[in-house]
Amino acid sequence: MTCAEFQRVLPDGIDEGWSTQQKSHLGSCPACSSLVEDLNAISREARLLRACAEPSPRVWDSIADAIREIESELELVAAEARALQASEEPSPRVWNAISGAIQEMDSELELIATEARTLQASDDPSVRVWNSLEIALRKEGLILQPQREHSVIPFLKRWRWAWMVPVTAAVLIAVGFLNRPQPSVRVAEVTPPKPPAAVQPLSSPEDQQVLEAVSRRAPALRATYEDNLRSVNAYIQDAEESVKSNPNDEQAEQYLMDAYEQRAMVYEMALDRALP
Amino acid sequence: MQRGTQLYAGVALFALLVTASLVKAETRKEFRFSVGPRPSLSIINQYGPISAKPSTGNEIVVVAVLKSDKVEIDQSKNGNRIDLVSHLLPGANIDNARVEYQVTAPAGTSLTLHTTTGDIQVEKVHGDLALEGASANVDVRDVANCHVHVNTLNGPITLTNVSDGHIELTSVSGNITLRKVDGPLVRVNSSSGSIRYDGDFAFGGEYSLTSHTGDIEATAPSYASIDVTARSVKGQVDNEFPLQPKTHSAFSMDTVRNLVGTAGKAASSVKLLSFSGKIHLKKR
Numbered sequence: 387m388t389c390a391e392f393q394r395v396l397p398d399g400i401d402e403g404w405s406t407q408q409k410s411h412l413g414s415c416p417a418c419s420s421l422v423e424d425l426n427a428i429s430r431e432a433r434l435l436r437a438c439a440e441p442s443p444r445v446w447d448s449i450a451d452a453i454r455e456i457e458s459e460l461e462l463v464a465a466e467a468r469a470l471q472a473s474e475e476p477s478p479r480v481w482n483a484i485s486g487a488i489q490e491m492d493s494e495l496e497l498i499a500t501e502a503r504t505l506q507a508s509d510d511p512s513v514r515v516w517n518s519l520e521i522a523l524r525k526e527g528l529i530l531q532p533q534r535e536h537s538v539i540p541f542l543k544r545w546r547w548a549w550m551v552p553v554t555a556a557v558l559i560a561v562g563f564l565n566r567p568q569p570s571v572r573v574a575e576v577t578p579p580k581p582p583a584a585v586q587p588l589s590s591p592e593d594q595q596v597l598e599a600v601s602r603r604a605p606a607l608r609a610t611y612e613d614n615l616r617s618v619n620a621y622i623q624d625a626e627e628s629v630k631s632n633p634n635d636e637q638a639e640q641y642l643m644d645a646y647e648q649r650a651m652v653y654e655m656a657l658d659r660a661l662p
Numbered sequence: 663m664q665r666g667t668q669l670y671a672g673v674a675l676f677a678l679l680v681t682a683s684l685v686k687a688e689t690r691k692e693f694r695f696s697v698g699p700r701p702s703l704s705i706i707n708q709y710g711p712i713s714a715k716p717s718t719g720n721e722i723v724v725v726a727v728l729k730s731d732k733v734e735i736d737q738s739k740n741g742n743r744i745d746l747v748s749h750l751l752p753g754a755n756i757d758n759a760r761v762e763y764q765v766t767a768p769a770g771t772s773l774t775l776h777t778t779t780g781d782i783q784v785e786k787v788h789g790d791l792a793l794e795g796a797s798a799n800v801d802v803r804d805v806a807n808c809h810v811h812v813n814t815l816n817g818p819i820t821l822t823n824v825s826d827g828h829i830e831l832t833s834v835s836g837n838i839t840l841r842k843v844d845g846p847l848v849r850v851n852s853s854s855g856s857i858r859y860d861g862d863f864a865f866g867g868e869y870s871l872t873s874h875t876g877d878i879e880a881t882a883p884s885y886a887s888i889d890v891t892a893r894s895v896k897g898q899v900d901n902e903f904p905l906q907p908k909t910h911s912a913f914s915m916d917t918v919r920n921l922v923g924t925a926g927k928a929a930s931s932v933k934l935l936s937f938s939g940k941i942h943l944k945k946r
Binding site: 606607610611613614617618620621624625628637640644647648651652655 | 797813816834
């Protein structure tokens, strides 16, 4: 028996065993003997690998179920498609239903338009509603911080003598100061009181609006509201920075929500019904 | 001599008239409403305290003491819902528009009480409570099985012996104190005021105490069954409570500013979060 003949029957021999003739060839041929040894080793390893990598019967069952489900869905789709193909034109009943739905939608739109026309300025949602919207939009990333405008007057950027404007203003102020009327009686110098450095102004128009409303209705409480709004704004600022630096931090988000909730509460208390 | 006597008599008469006019200006009004089961009462007051206690009958009684005639009370009753509003008249201010309300109502009455400057005190009821006051000192005690929602600006909030409550407290700068308070939801949110909790964290509830700059102190007994997350972004977290460490955490484990751990079966979730305040978890 030659090596070529032996290698032709090699797969059968490995699975079913060797005949006497094949055994004698294996005994005399080191190349074929080594090949058979290698194949046996690979087969052993593969069996071991299969034993540990084989998914459990439950997994196979789940996969089979999923395949069956997909097959049934595909069959359903195919049946629907065949039925649709059979009747290309929808029945009059379908057209009637579509027409009715369109008419209903049309009347609803008209009703909404009428309602919108009758809305008055006083129907504007409360500050709390706007605030909630703002929170939601900020979370969605639809509201961004306003970009600071670098140039106050754009045309000055193009005018080559623009630098003359502040210089002229400074000269005029200096001349006016030197020629100011001198008082006949010397008065004691009074240093105007400085505002406390730590206190930040409430720059938001909404805050100002709220404070004006408080001033009109209960002037004695304005300072309380002002202090508390300042505190809440600091809370919001810190929370926003925290969210920016840790965008995936759930607790940073929680801080921000709590801070906005506080501002909503202050606005509501100021504008809703706790005041006269 | 006779002239001096006349002068004294005139001054005495003037003082008498002034006193009489003041006494006359302060009026007491009593409102009585017959109600069915689970009624609701709303009082919107501008200046002055409101207190509420339980009664045994089916009647809500409200006694209002009006400081002057610059304020009047509007009332309405629709079914089981009663509304009272202090209505300010021209010339009213924080001194002369003060009204003191004293409420006695069936224990199941839901109360909505708003006042700007006076105190709010509620005890021994089990209807839902919505309390609001800018500078009001809010005190709730011995209530059970109800919602308790309180909002203040700088007014302190104190809850004592509140069980099985759905509790939401928000204050900007008022201190918040909870003693023996538990329920499925206890949520406290403060900006600069401190938060103190002394209780069992019972009921398998969710307890969330959050502040911006205010300190948070929580005290619980050693048998408490809690899953604790404590974190201060810029402050410090101190722990004296024996906790089992958790292997997995959503944030970096800087032990000075973060604490996670469990005790017992970890039945209740406890979140103590502050931005720059100090957090202190203690064992009772």
